[in-house]
Amino acid sequence: MKTYVVGGAVRDALLGLPVQDRDHVVIGATPEQMLAQGFTPVGKDFPVFLHPKTHEEYALARTERKTAAGYKGFVFHTDPEVTLEQDLVRRDLTINAIARDEHGVLTDPFNGRADLEKGIFRHVSAAFEEDPVRILRLARFAARFSVAPHAFVVAPETMALMKSMVQAGEVDALVAERVWQEISRGLMEQKPSRMFEVLRECGALERLMPELNALWGVPQPPKFHPEIDTGVHIMLVVDYAAQQGFSLPIRFAALLHDLGKGTTDPATWPRHHGHEERGITLVKNLCERLKVPSDCRDLAIMTARDHGNVGRSREMRAATLQDMLERNDAFRKPQRFLDMLKASECDCFGRSGLENIQFPQVSFLTSVLNAALSVNAGEVAQKFLGQPQKIAEAIRIARIDAIRLVTQDKLQAEISAL
Incomplete structure (x- = not known):
């Protein structure tokens, strides 16, 4: 019985990167021997065990055989006679098919170290195509x-x-x-x-993701998008989101915000009037098909629908701004609205050659949101006891008034700065 560290832990160590988790393969052992040493079984399809102290995963060396389509269509075989090389040959990439024993000696039958040095993703064997x-x-x-x-x-x-x-x-x-x-x-x-x-x-x-794939080759106005191609723009947008360290829902919303541009009339290109509305259905369909979690789905729908309005927000009336807040449930979920502003910010800065432009809409709409949230809905409602039909409109008017004050203050500050 002999154990080896395999896979990503060996790869990342050789690259000088932090090692997060360590996986092990065990050669020459049976499930009974693992249990006798205090290991806890966790594998369903094949024997995997947790170390009694470190709780790291130890898998018995195995071979596999393809029996059906998809990634679940395999039959696994474990046996003390399965060799380390037989186990490694079933792995995906040469850089993940390197093993290290307890003395630090490497086993690299498929030249994974050479591919690490050259920066190449190369499959180990034809078994790659089975999964x-x-x-x-x-x-x-x-x-x-x-x-x-x-x-x-x-x-x-x-x-x-x-x-x-x-x-x-x-x-x-x-x-x-x-x-x-x-x-x-x-x-x-x-x-x-x-x-x-x-x-x-x-x-x-x-x-x-055919909706996303359709964006490559779709042109945009070069005045606003020097990169022109919508697909290229989306890649710049999602990379900007990553550079800012934004959360998964924001990155996902940034990725899908322009899906509607792939379905507008080519005769109108590079303009895409109404792409925001078109994008809503496309985002919903994609999220339903991939079973996307609700937090990612909801933010993506909001961003697809309103990223254009975010861009135009400083030209809007106070009532229109209030309606945008209400439409996006910003009074109950203000942080989600602020996340939509971040996704819209990614749209602004994901443009080749225009990375250093200003996007004051984020601070502007943050002030608008705070002003609307400052309205005490309970106090407003108290003024209309016995008249419930008037309460909602009274709260709306109070919020519009609060928004109008803050937008006027911002406009005056900008004029004074000229």
Whole structure:
């Protein structure tokens, strides 16, 4: 019986990166031997155990055989006779197929260290094509390892293999929950655009998120979007969100805010009148299909609908601003409204050559929100006891008056600064 650290822990250590979790593979052992040493079984499909003290995962060396489409269609086989190399050959990428024993000696049968040094994602064997989740994982790794000195590219033969997997329909067999899991994790990496670029190149993005894929090749007015291509713009937007360290819901909303531009009349391009309204249905459909959590879904819908209004907000009347707050449930959920402003900020700064422009709408609408929230709805309601039909309108008017005061003050301050 011998144990090895495998996978990401070895990879990240060789790259000089922090190691978060350590996975182990055990050679020459049986489940009974693991139990006798105090390990706790947790694996359902194959024997995985938790160490009695460290609680790190220890998996018995195994082989596998493809039996059905999708990532669940496998039969696993564990046996004390399974070798370390037989276990490593089933792994996805050469950089994840390196093992280290307790003395620090590396086992690297597929030249993973060389690919680490060159910055290459390369599949270990033809077994890669049996699991479509590996396409998503590789794309996620591309988002993580995207900045020098750890900027990785996909080996041509691996990209060709992924394309053939997509064409064979393997990606279509993925369950929504697993797709969302990988997409959401990739969005939280340092350069999410790389994930979508890899998925688009192999054809998987068109199958998984066709609404997003449709944005490439759609032009925008060069005066406001020097990058012109809407798909390119979206990638700049989501990378800006990552650079700011924004939360997952904000990054997801930034990603989907312009979906409607892919469905406007090409005869009107590069203009996209009404794309905000069109985007609402597209965002809802995508979120339902991928079973996106409600916090991400709701913020994405709000942003798709109102990011244009955020941009125009300083030209709006107080009543229109109040209606926007109410439409977005900002009085009950003010933080979510502020998150929409951040997603809209990403839209502003995700423009090639216009990264240093100003976006005062965030501070402006924050002041508008605070002014509206300062109205004591209970006190207003007390003035209309016995007249419940008048209370809602009275509160609305009070909020409009509060907004009008703060917007006038801001306008006067700007005039004074000239």
